[in-house]
Amino acid sequence: MCTSANSFMTTTYLEAIRQGLWEELERDPDVFLLGEDIGVYGGAFKVTAGMLERFGEQRVVDTPISESAIVGAAIGASFMGLRPVVEIQFSDFISCAYDQIVNFAAKCRYRWGAGVPIVIRAPSGGGIHGGPFHSQNPEAAFVHTPGLKVIAPATAYDAKGLIKSAIRDNDPVLFFEHKALYRRIKEDLPEEAYTVPIGKAKVVREGRHLSIVTYGAMVHVALEAAQLLDGEGISIEVVDLRTLLPLDEETVLASVKKTSKAILLHEDTITGGLGGELSARISERAFEYLDGPIVRIAAPDTPVPYSPPLEEAFLPNLSKVVEKARWLHRY
Amino acid sequence: MGVGLAVAGDPALESARGHGAEQARQFFYYMSMMREVEDRIERKLYRQGKIVGGVYVGRGQEAIPVGAGLAAAPDDMLFPSHRDMALYLIRGVHPRQIFAQYMGRIGGLTRGRDGNMHMGDLRLKIVAIISAMAASVPVAAGAAFAMKYKGTRDVACCFFGDGATSRGDWHEGLNLASVQRLPLVLICNNNQYAYSTPVEKQMACANVADRGPAYGIPAEIVDGNDVFAVNSAALRGVEHARRGLGPYLIECKTFRMTGHSAHDPADYVPNHLWKTWGQRDPIDRARDVILANQWAEPEELTLIESGIRREVDSAIEWAENSPYPDASELLEDVYER
Ligand SMILES: Cc1ncc(C[n+]2csc(CCOP(=O)(O)OP(=O)(O)O)c2C)c(N)n1
Numbered sequence: 001m002c003t004s005a006n007s008f009m010t011t012t013y014l015e016a017i018r019q020g021l022w023e024e025l026e027r028d029p030d031v032f033l034l035g036e037d038i039g040v041y042g043g044a045f046k047v048t049a050g051m052l053e054r055f056g057e058q059r060v061v062d063t064p065i066s067e068s069a070i071v072g073a074a075i076g077a078s079f080m081g082l083r084p085v086v087e088i089q090f091s092d093f094i095s096c097a098y099d100q101i102v103n104f105a106a107k108c109r110y111r112w113g114a115g116v117p118i119v120i121r122a123p124s125g126g127g128i129h130g131g132p133f134h135s136q137n138p139e140a141a142f143v144h145t146p147g148l149k150v151i152a153p154a155t156a157y158d159a160k161g162l163i164k165s166a167i168r169d170n171d172p173v174l175f176f177e178h179k180a181l182y183r184r185i186k187e188d189l190p191e192e193a194y195t196v197p198i199g200k201a202k203v204v205r206e207g208r209h210l211s212i213v214t215y216g217a218m219v220h221v222a223l224e225a226a227q228l229l230d231g232e233g234i235s236i237e238v239v240d241l242r243t244l245l246p247l248d249e250e251t252v253l254a255s256v257k258k259t260s261k262a263i264l265l266h267e268d269t270i271t272g273g274l275g276g277e278l279s280a281r282i283s284e285r286a287f288e289y290l291d292g293p294i295v296r297i298a299a300p301d302t303p304v305p306y307s308p309p310l311e312e313a314f315l316p317n318l319s320k321v322v323e324k325a326r327w328l329h330r331y
Numbered sequence: 332m333g334v335g336l337a338v339a340g341d342p343a344l345e346s347a348r349g350h351g352a353e354q355a356r357q358f359f360y361y362m363s364m365m366r367e368v369e370d371r372i373e374r375k376l377y378r379q380g381k382i383v384g385g386v387y388v389g390r391g392q393e394a395i396p397v398g399a400g401l402a403a404a405p406d407d408m409l410f411p412s413h414r415d416m417a418l419y420l421i422r423g424v425h426p427r428q429i430f431a432q433y434m435g436r437i438g439g440l441t442r443g444r445d446g447n448m449h450m451g452d453l454r455l456k457i458v459a460i461i462s463a464m465a466a467s468v469p470v471a472a473g474a475a476f477a478m479k480y481k482g483t484r485d486v487a488c489c490f491f492g493d494g495a496t497s498r499g500d501w502h503e504g505l506n507l508a509s510v511q512r513l514p515l516v517l518i519c520n521n522n523q524y525a526y527s528t529p530v531e532k533q534m535a536c537a538n539v540a541d542r543g544p545a546y547g548i549p550a551e552i553v554d555g556n557d558v559f560a561v562n563s564a565a566l567r568g569v570e571h572a573r574r575g576l577g578p579y580l581i582e583c584k585t586f587r588m589t590g591h592s593a594h595d596p597a598d599y600v601p602n603h604l605w606k607t608w609g610q611r612d613p614i615d616r617a618r619d620v621i622l623a624n625q626w627a628e629p630e631e632l633t634l635i636e637s638g639i640r641r642e643v644d645s646a647i648e649w650a651e652n653s654p655y656p657d658a659s660e661l662l663e664d665v666y667e668r
Contacts, residue, residue, distance in 0.1 A: 040599050041527035064497035064533045065464050065525055093463055096498070129383040129435075131446045133462030302665050305656075306384055307435030307443025313658035 011189045014182040016156035017121075018047050020163035021085065023193065025055050028083060031167055034061040034070055035087030035121075044089050045123055045182055067096035074118045075105050075172075083167055084118050091122035091176060092136045105172040106147030115170040119163070124152075125217055125267060126299075126315055127180040131306035137216075137268035142174050143245045143277070149198055150245040152176040154219035156187045158242055161196025169198060178217040185220065201248035203255060207237035209329055210261035210292075213252050213278055215241040218265045218316060225321040234329045244274060252278060253286050260291040261328050267316060270298035292331035295324055343616050344623060346560035352626035357401065358558045359621060360635055362393040362614045365417040367643050368426050372433055376647070377593045382433045384446035389414030391556070391588030394613035395520045396490065397421070398561030399581070402569050403488050403516075408478075409457045410471040410489040413448045414520060414587070418490070422455040426643055430650030438653030442660070464495035464525075468504030468517070475513035475572075486514040486572040488565075494525025496539050502546075505578065509546045514572035517548070517580040518565065520555060522587035527599045543580040555583025556613040559620065586611075 011019065024031050032055075033048060039062040042049030052060040063070050067088060074084035088094045094101070101120065108114040126135035142150050149171055153159040159177065166173040204219065205226050212222040219240045226236035239255050241248065256262045262282055264275035275296040282294055297316050305311050347355065369388040377386045389396065396417035403409060411418045419429065424440065432439025432450055440450035441459075451459030458474070461467045471489035478485045495501055496519065508515045519539045523530045536542065543550025549571070553564040561583055568579035586608035590597035621627050 036525075037527045044526070062528055062532055064528070065494045066497045066499070068499050069497075096463055096500075129446070131384055131449065132444070133449070134385065300662060302662060303444070305444045305661065306441070306446040307656050308383060309655045309658050310435075310443055310661050313661045 010186040011156050012183050012186045013156045013159050016160035017163050020160040024164055024167045031083045032059040033085050034063050036063055036065055036089050038087050067093055068100055071097035071100040075116055078116050078118050086120045088122040090134050091124035091138050092133050094122050094138055102145050106145045116172045117170045119166045119173045119175055121175045123179045124176045125178040125180055126304050132303040135304035139176055139244055140268055140273050149173040151243050152216040154216055154240050158196050161194055165195045165198050180217050199243045199246045201239055201241045201251040204240045205238040207235040209235045211237045211255040211259045212263045212265055213239045214265040218267050221318055221321055222265055224318050225325055229325055249281055256282050256286050257289040260289055263295045265297045269301050271301050273298050292328050295328050297321055297324055343557040343559055343620050346557050347620045350559050355621045355626045358397055359617050361397045361417045361420055363636055364420055364639050365393045367639050373593050386593035387413045388589055392520050392522055392585045394558035394561050395555050395583045398558040399518050399565035402562050402565030406485045408474045408487045410467045412490040412492055413460055415490050422457045427646035427649040430647050431653045434650055436653035437656050438650055443656040465491055465498035465501035468501050472504045472508040472513055472515055475515040478514055484573050486516055486569055488516045490518045493521040493530050493539055494533055497533055505546045508578045509548050512577035515578040516568040516572050519582045520585055521582050522585045524587055526591040538582055540582040548578045548580050550580035552582045555585030556611045558613055558617050
């Protein structure tokens, strides 16, 4: 029998985040967690299960329902040398802490030189029939906020490596965890400790004919589409942004310059979404390389509906991506 | 389910004085209907996979929406929380619409756009729940502002849990309403848990009602499992607000006889609490009071219950036959047509 049985077990996205948090709590006594129902209950999604038992009430703090106070208190504690990791129960409720995040945390370093080393974890995304208040992808508002870092991992490996980097980072980091990935994807993780750098995208599949630039749960949709279209002789490159702010423009532009065609794919609604920003950068800096229009695939401009046929029509999916990719390839 | 003797010493007997047979039966009907509808949703339809989204029920708390909802006049605005299904029933929403809402069908109040109790209808003067806890408190204050502005004698009744009182919106809403002396009745279901968080981790004061005076708002505490007591308190609150005396806060002490939602086994709740509060079931208590006062024969109550079951059976059938919305509806109604 293998002595370290754990190391060879495949790890879910959820478990990867849990491991990352756990290892940082073990490594640095200044790291602590706070949020609603994260202690006794282990979190609404059980990401912090067992942490109260291991690290105690001082480091795993069950708070009142007070998002603004939770984030504000995290900022204050960070000034005193602690490294708070906040859980917002659903990213839909991050709006309740908007002022503390956007008007305070994000502007501290620039205004008066104070770093705010906090992490705000927020389960986000649809596909779980959560309806308008338990399915949103609020990242774009924060990508529009200089001073924040915004992360949206797509794989278990990156989720673990990035949560660890986020905790060690000296600026405020928003960490959007996609709920639909929590238990759906898994992979073998390295036995040894590792981190994944913030601000670096990754080419997760090489291709020649067109690039799909995406992040979060949509990375898997893009990969599925690439796999399927490979059979039709269409070779697709998939770029996983991993960090949304600061954007790794270099990797995106390199891919688009190579393939000459770009699809920008996200689950967030289309207007004001990240696709528009990426599109602008591509046309500003790689226009002469393009052999076709830049294509955005995103959710339409509506709230996230609850009923399955509506939600299915709302979310970008394999068939929508395949159809657009075929069209762009022919262009 | 005791008869006569079991009720001896129940303070509900005292609080039922001044209430009559017809009203007591109405309380019994709405509480039983809410229980039956929610039992079917949580214990049948959800487990059968017919409800794909979240399910939050008010088992054990029925006396609060029923007692308070019937204290409001039809023109008063209601702002329910997620465990207040009876408010919808009282305002004329049919159980079949509630089932269809939960199942994401077009027969639901939101035509499948939202689920569970996240629904409203301005014609019925019932405002859709805002999922962010306590966000409805300032909104209710605004409705009350408009009532005062227009010189109507209506009031706004806003419902929330103990956990919601930790949000800034709650405090801002109370303060604004009090400063402006708005006709706002605030009704708290203190069911002692917010998800897994017990009330002592939610607030350091003993009662939600203790927070009222800090804003200059009179507050009282009632037995939230005694529908007669809740109704009387709500009538006092409504009267206070109607007379232009400003907001009024009522804390109903109760217990959530279920998990936070259908997927939560609530094993963080100590057994003795289930036991103690199981003996204070608001429907059983109302039944005992009704029988003790001879406001109905036992057979009449049984008849009410079997009528409810039949009504619910056909409501579920109706809802299951209600179609799903067509994908072509997705883009409609983001703005006025
Ligand atoms: C601002 C906000 N944060 C978190 C949540 C997630 N959430 C939904 S219900 C709930 C507990 C609510 O407790 P309470 O207000 O006491 O009402 P109860 O469910 O006990 O009736 C939580 C934390 C939310 N809906 N809104």
